[in-house]
Amino acid sequence: MNSVKNYINGTWSDSETQEFGEVWCPATGEKIAHVPFSTAAEVDQAAQAAKNAYWDWRCTPPLTRARYLFKLKDLFEKNFEDIARTLVTEEGKTLDEARGEVRRMIENVEHATGVTTLMTGYNLEDIAQGIDCTAERQPIGVFGAIVPFNFPAMVAWWFLPYAVVTGNTFIVKPSEQVPLTQTRIFEVVDDCGFPEGVVNMVHGAKDVVNAMLHHPDIKGISFVGQSATARYIYKTCGETGKRVQALGGAKNFLLVMPDADLDTGMPSIITSFYGCAGERCLSGSVLVAVGDVYARLKEKFVAAASALKVGNGLEEGVQMGPVISKKHQEKVLGYIEKGIKEGAKLILDGRGIKVPGYPNGFYIGPTVFDQVDPGMTIAREEIFGPVVSLVRVKNLDEGIRLMQKSEYGNAACLYTTSGKTAREFKYRVPASMIGINLGIAAPMAFFPFGGAKGSFFGDIKGHGREIVQFYTDTKVVIQRWT
Amino acid sequence: MELGTFGAVMGFAAQLVVQSADFYATASAATKNATLESLLQSLAQDARKDVATMEQTRRENVTEMILEPIAGLVREDYAIGLQPPGADAEIVQTGLRLEERDQKFFRDASARVPLPEVARVFRKTAQRKEQNISRLRALAAAVG
Numbered sequence: 001m002n003s004v005k006n007y008i009n010g011t012w013s014d015s016e017t018q019e020f021g022e023v024w025c026p027a028t029g030e031k032i033a034h035v036p037f038s039t040a041a042e043v044d045q046a047a048q049a050a051k052n053a054y055w056d057w058r059c060t061p062p063l064t065r066a067r068y069l070f071k072l073k074d075l076f077e078k079n080f081e082d083i084a085r086t087l088v089t090e091e092g093k094t095l096d097e098a099r100g101e102v103r104r105m106i107e108n109v110e111h112a113t114g115v116t117t118l119m120t121g122y123n124l125e126d127i128a129q130g131i132d133c134t135a136e137r138q139p140i141g142v143f144g145a146i147v148p149f150n151f152p153a154m155v156a157w158w159f160l161p162y163a164v165v166t167g168n169t170f171i172v173k174p175s176e177q178v179p180l181t182q183t184r185i186f187e188v189v190d191d192c193g194f195p196e197g198v199v200n201m202v203h204g205a206k207d208v209v210n211a212m213l214h215h216p217d218i219k220g221i222s223f224v225g226q227s228a229t230a231r232y233i234y235k236t237c238g239e240t241g242k243r244v245q246a247l248g249g250a251k252n253f254l255l256v257m258p259d260a261d262l263d264t265g266m267p268s269i270i271t272s273f274y275g276c277a278g279e280r281c282l283s284g285s286v287l288v289a290v291g292d293v294y295a296r297l298k299e300k301f302v303a304a305a306s307a308l309k310v311g312n313g314l315e316e317g318v319q320m321g322p323v324i325s326k327k328h329q330e331k332v333l334g335y336i337e338k339g340i341k342e343g344a345k346l347i348l349d350g351r352g353i354k355v356p357g358y359p360n361g362f363y364i365g366p367t368v369f370d371q372v373d374p375g376m377t378i379a380r381e382e383i384f385g386p387v388v389s390l391v392r393v394k395n396l397d398e399g400i401r402l403m404q405k406s407e408y409g410n411a412a413c414l415y416t417t418s419g420k421t422a423r424e425f426k427y428r429v430p431a432s433m434i435g436i437n438l439g440i441a442a443p444m445a446f447f448p449f450g451g452a453k454g455s456f457f458g459d460i461k462g463h464g465r466e467i468v469q470f471y472t473d474t475k476v477v478i479q480r481w482t
Numbered sequence: 483m484e485l486g487t488f489g490a491v492m493g494f495a496a497q498l499v500v501q502s503a504d505f506y507a508t509a510s511a512a513t514k515n516a517t518l519e520s521l522l523q524s525l526a527q528d529a530r531k532d533v534a535t536m537e538q539t540r541r542e543n544v545t546e547m548i549l550e551p552i553a554g555l556v557r558e559d560y561a562i563g564l565q566p567p568g569a570d571a572e573i574v575q576t577g578l579r580l581e582e583r584d585q586k587f588f589r590d591a592s593a594r595v596p597l598p599e600v601a602r603v604f605r606k607t608a609q610r611k612e613q614n615i616s617r618l619r620a621l622a623a624a625v626g
Binding site: 077080081094095096097099100101103104267268270271275309316317318319438440442444 | 483485486487488489490493537540541542544545546547548549550551
């Protein structure tokens with residue numbers, strides 16, 4: 001069985017470690033590869049390679065650096081389908097979802113090619129008599145990204161293109177659950193011909209994370225994952241003096257007003273909750289019915305959820321794949337049990353779903369709880385699976401108060417035909433990504449991605465224009481020649 | 483079976499044009515009529531371009547944020563079983579059936595797919611299919 005390799009200083013290498021993890025195909029329940037839990041010494045090798053490559057790369061004109069990304073974009077287009085299929089095999093999402101993810105990855109590369117505009121500073125003559133001032137953006141050094149399982153291709157590329165195009169060098173640590181996709185992507189990166197050491201990849205788990213957090217030559221960390229880990233990453237980077245952006249978990253509310261157009265909105269409401277089997281930080285989790293929309297919403301939602309085709313994501317036409325692992329499947333099933341115990345009414349039961357041909361896959365069918373009290377565990381904690389809590393409130397105000405009480409603040413969505421209601425919602429809701437009449441409020445590459453409250457630790461979010469600030473220092477130069 | 487996802491619609495679109503491309507390639511080798519052969523080679527070349535266009539359209543327009551179910555397109559409505567190419571007149575008639583089928587699919591799908599760029603590609607393809615139908619009809623009389 002294959003074991004993936006690290007990519008350090010432009011060379012593929014086997015880890016020296018004796019510890020390995022297993023990589024599974026969630027659709028079939030089969031083991032498909034091994035992943036090395038690389039050592040701190042290997043992180044150091046990557047950091048040294050990145051550090052050695054830094055100065056020459058930093059002195060390379062931004063437009064020349066951007067040309068590597070133009071070439072990389074073309075190579076990604078050529079390898080698009082293969083990357084998407086690799087992703088489905090190890091992550092389990094559907095082929096359409098995987099293609100959408102790879103598309104978003106490429107969009108970040110495309111956006112980063114605008115470095116000659118994005119990275120410019122500013123200046124002012126005569127800040128005092130005969131004295132001029134410029135503010136210039138300079139790269140900083142070696143950066144790293146620690147990325148999650150649920151978007152094995154895309155998330156590393158929320159960061160890498162911007163870090164590299166602004167003149168930094170980079171180390172990626174993919175999730176140990178899904179190392180194959182990023183490995184396939186780095187094969188393409190290798191073909192692109194970046195100078196040795198500019199981009200590096202080290203596979204592993206906790207030891208690699210801690211080695212990156214404590215390495216003196218790594219100047220900043222981008223992280224996406226669970227909130228508890230995000231908090232730890234943020235704290236540790238604070239202690240070790242690194243820049244940090246740590247994106248955490250979510251508990252997203254999707255609120256439906258009585259005036260909402262349910263027929264138009266239902267496909268996107270369903271996609272919000274069950275797309276990627278509920279394993280995304282923008283997924284809806286709590287469906288909030290305002291006033292008398294409750295009965296209509298429940299009926300249409302359950303009918304649409306029941307009609308979803310669950311199966312192996314490689315088969316076109318499948319609308320929802322399995323969850324990532326047996327362990328995660330058990331965790332989600334545990335939440336369903338907890339919901340029942342705490343008194344919620346299970347009106348669509350996804351437990352025990354049979355997918356023909358894949359008896360060992362990690363499947364959970366669409367699941368809906370009705371009569372969910374906001375204090376119940378299933379309405380408060382991140383489940384990260386296809387489990388929906390239907391909560392009924394009297395009015396918009398009560399719905400917004402639910403979101404204000406949540407410890408998370410990633411995304412929130414509203415369905416309405418009233419502009420006034422939409423304005424009040426986006427104005428008051430304490431989440432950072434707001435969707436109006438859409439269920440996945442996913443900022444594209446040219447807008448910032450990240451939440452609020454327990455969903456985000458840091459200040460500069462992923463991609464968007466702001467990301468350039470994360471990867472550069474603003475040097476102010478004050479000059480007098482008279 | 484309903485083509486309920488973006489990928490299923492795009493995959494089916496590619497299958498249709500592949501079927502047309504394969505048929506024209508085989509038929510152009512089978513006919514002894516030089517005019518027909520030239521037309522079939524041209525249609526095969528167009529259909530192969532369509533295959534590349536469909537793949538590119540799928541790759542560039544898949545939008546993770548709005549992967550919503552698509553309703554109203556059923557695979558069986560556009561299925562055509564093909565026999566090996568026979569006489570010239572049969573080849574032309576089969577070509578017409580394929581082009582009319584393709585035209586109908588791309589016209590129908592352009593109204594169902596909620597992505598303007600994809601709908602535009604489908605409409606444009608349907609328009610070209612209309613021209614292909616005219617080209618085949620013009621030849622139909624000549625080959626009997």
